[in-house]
Amino acid sequence: VYAKKLGVNIDELIVSQPDTGEQALEIVDTLVRSNAIDILVVDSVAALVPRAEIEGEMGDSHVGLQARLMSQALRKLTGSISRSRCMVIFINQVRMKIGVMYGNPETTTGGNALKFYASVRLDIRRTGQIKDRDEITGNTTRVKVVKNKVAPPFKQ
Structure with missing residues (x-):
């Protein structure tokens, strides 16, 4: 309803809600390579939870797992996006760094790959x-x- 109010053609809209970050990024790759779409939005990078984290126990430590997932996916996607001329928009969230006294206490999830690869x-x-x-x-x-x-x- 909200998208329709904003002028989005609902009949042309494809919505996918994958279970894992890997699934989501594979869907992104498939859609970009298909040349069937012009704009693709991933909402949000923070919601791209790696399979190992979903399948693991609640207290398990998965340091850098999401960053590695994003880095690997963006290496693979960059060429496809360039060839297809599809615009891919990654929405992310700002998080606070704990214990930062100097500099910007804000950071974004998913490591530095997205910052590097983004146009x-x-x-x-x-x-x-x-x-x-x-x-x-x-x-x-x-x-x-x-x-x-x-x-x-x-x-x-």
Whole structure:
């Protein structure tokens, strides 16, 4: 319903909810290689949970597993994306680094591969609400271009 209100053609929309991060990234690869789509959105990188983490016990440590998954997938996807001319958008979340006294305490999940391989990176933050009388009708946002290989960076 929300997507339709935004103008998305629901009849052309493909929604997939895979069980593991590996499945999700294989679906991304298959769709990109098919040349049947123009835009693909992965929502979100933080939700791409590796199979080993899902199948493991609750207290098991899986240090760097998601980062390795993203690195491997992006190495494989980069060429396919370039050849297909498909736009792939990865949505990610900001997390807080624990114990950081100096520098930026914020980080994103999935390691550094996504930061390296991305052509464009945007930092989008809600700055306020748009109200019509007492009803909230939208949000005001700030978009900062963090990385842009196709135009000058750091625009707001």
